[in-house]
Amino acid sequence: MAGAWAAIGARRAGASVVLVEKGWLGTSGVTATAGPGHWWVAPDDRPEAIARRLAQSGGLNDPGWMARILQTTWESLPTLADVYAFPRDDQGLPRYRALRGPEYMRALRRRLEGIGVTIIDHAAAQELLRHSDGSIGGSAGTRLPGHAPWRIEAGAVVLATGGTAFRSRLLGSWNNTGDGYLMAAEAGAQLSGMEFTAVYCVAPARTTMTRSMSFAFATYHDEAGQVLPIGGPDITRPLAQALMRGRVFADLARTPADIRAHVPTISPNFLLPFRRWGIDPYRQKFEVTLHGEGTIRGIGCQSASKRPPRSAPKSDPFGARLSRPVAA
Ligand SMILES: Cc1cc2nc3c(=O)[nH]c(=O)nc-3n(C[C@H](O)[C@H](O)[C@H](O)COP(=O)(O)OP(=O)(O)OC[C@H]3O[C@@H](n4cnc5c(N)ncnc54)[C@H](O)[C@@H]3O)c2cc1C
Incomplete structure (x- = not known):
C-alpha cells in the first residue's frame, strides 16, 4: 500500500516509475488481508487530534509529520473514487476512513497500471546500488520463476517493504521479513522507535x-x-x-x-x-x-541524510553488498 502510494506520487510528479514487489501487488502484504483504517481527520479537528496522539506517545511523535500525513491522506484517498467504491453515510457522503484491504489493493493496482507505472511482480529487492559519492542509485534482486537477476538504475529509490513481524504468523506478513529495514540500515539510515514492538x-x-x-x-x-x-x-x-x-x-x-x-x-x-x-x-x-505484530503497525525511520554516511568496516557483513557501485 505504501509502495503503491509512493509510486503514484512519483509518477504524478513526472517521474518514470518501476515498482518491484516480492509477491504480487494486490494480494501480498498485510494491507491486502486487512481492513485498513486511515487516519482521516477534517482540517478543523486536526490540532486536537495531533495533540491527543502526541500525548499518547509521550511526546515522541513529530507534529509536523502528523499534519503532513493527515493532509496527504485527505487529498489522496478521494482520488481513488473512480476505482474504489467508497461506502456512503446516511447523508449519502462517501466514507473514506475504513477500506477493505483486497479491494483497496486492487484499486491501487488499477490506478498504477492506468498512470503508466511499471509493476514487476515476484521480484524481491535484495540490495541497493550505490553511486561513488555514496548516494543510492538503484536496486537489484532476483525474480521468480527461476530467480533470474534484475537490476534497475534509478534517480531515487523508495523502500516500502512493510514492517516486519518476522514469521510470527500474523496474517499477510509472511513476505515482510524486514528487507527494507536492512537495506536502509546498510545505506546508513538510523532506525528509531524499534523498541515499540510489543503489540x-x-x-x-x-x-x-x-x-x-x-x-x-x-x-x-x-x-x-x-x-x-x-x-x-x-x-x-x-x-x-x-x-x-x-x-x-x-x-x-x-x-x-x-x-x-x-x-x-x-x-x-x-x-x-x-x-x-x-x-x-x-x-x-x-x-x-x-x-x-512486530513493527507492522508503524515505526519511524530517519533518512540517511540526517546522518553522515556510515563507512563500513572491513568485517561488516553488509559492506560487501553495499560496495557494489551503480556503474559496475
Ligand atoms: C492484524 C493487523 C491489524 C491492523 N489494524 C490496523 C488498523 O486498524 N488501522 C491501521 O491504520 N493499521 C492497522 N494495521 C497496520 C496496517 O495494516 C499496516 O500498517 C499497513 O497496511 C502497512 O502497509 P505497507 O504498505 O507498509 O505494508 P504491506 O501492505 O505489508 O506491503 C509491503 C509489501 O512489501 C513487499 N516486500 C517485502 N519485502 C520486499 C522486497 N525485498 N522486495 C520487494 N517487495 C517486498 C511485500 O510483499 C508486501 O507486498 C494492522 C495490521 C495488522 C497486521
Whole structure:
C-alpha cells in the first residue's frame, strides 16, 4: 500500500516509475488481508487530534509529520473514487476512513497500471546500488520463476517493504521479513522507535487469522472451563498472562446478531478456519493464541541524510553488498 502510494506520487510528479514487489501487488502484504483504517481527520479537528496522539506517545511523535500525513491522506484517498467504491453515510457522503484491504489493493493496482507505472511482480529487492559519492542509485534482486537477476538504475529509490513481524504468523506478513529495514540500515539510515514492538494480536490457535474485530465480543475460558477475567480495551496483557499459565479458549457467543450478519462482509476471511474445522464460534469454544505484530503497525525511520554516511568496516557483513557501485 505504501509502495503503491509512493509510486503514484512519483509518477504524478513526472517521474518514470518501476515498482518491484516480492509477491504480487494486490494480494501480498498485510494491507491486502486487512481492513485498513486511515487516519482521516477534517482540517478543523486536526490540532486536537495531533495533540491527543502526541500525548499518547509521550511526546515522541513529530507534529509536523502528523499534519503532513493527515493532509496527504485527505487529498489522496478521494482520488481513488473512480476505482474504489467508497461506502456512503446516511447523508449519502462517501466514507473514506475504513477500506477493505483486497479491494483497496486492487484499486491501487488499477490506478498504477492506468498512470503508466511499471509493476514487476515476484521480484524481491535484495540490495541497493550505490553511486561513488555514496548516494543510492538503484536496486537489484532476483525474480521468480527461476530467480533470474534484475537490476534497475534509478534517480531515487523508495523502500516500502512493510514492517516486519518476522514469521510470527500474523496474517499477510509472511513476505515482510524486514528487507527494507536492512537495506536502509546498510545505506546508513538510523532506525528509531524499534523498541515499540510489543503489540500482539489474538487469533484462533494454529491459524494466521489475526482479524480481531470479533474478539471484542469474546468470552475467555481456561482449560477447566472457568471464565477468565479478560475484557476491556486491552486484552493482550491478561490474555498473555493466562496463556503463560496454560491453554486458553474463547467463544464469541456475546456477538450481537447485527454484527454477526456483517462479519462476512467486514472480515470475509475471518470465519474460514472455523468452517474448515466445523466449529460454530458463536456457540462453541475454540483455542486461542497471540501473534506478535512486530513493527507492522508503524515505526519511524530517519533518512540517511540526517546522518553522515556510515563507512563500513572491513568485517561488516553488509559492506560487501553495499560496495557494489551503480556503474559496475
Ligand atoms: C492484524 C493487523 C491489524 C491492523 N489494524 C490496523 C488498523 O486498524 N488501522 C491501521 O491504520 N493499521 C492497522 N494495521 C497496520 C496496517 O495494516 C499496516 O500498517 C499497513 O497496511 C502497512 O502497509 P505497507 O504498505 O507498509 O505494508 P504491506 O501492505 O505489508 O506491503 C509491503 C509489501 O512489501 C513487499 N516486500 C517485502 N519485502 C520486499 C522486497 N525485498 N522486495 C520487494 N517487495 C517486498 C511485500 O510483499 C508486501 O507486498 C494492522 C495490521 C495488522 C497486521
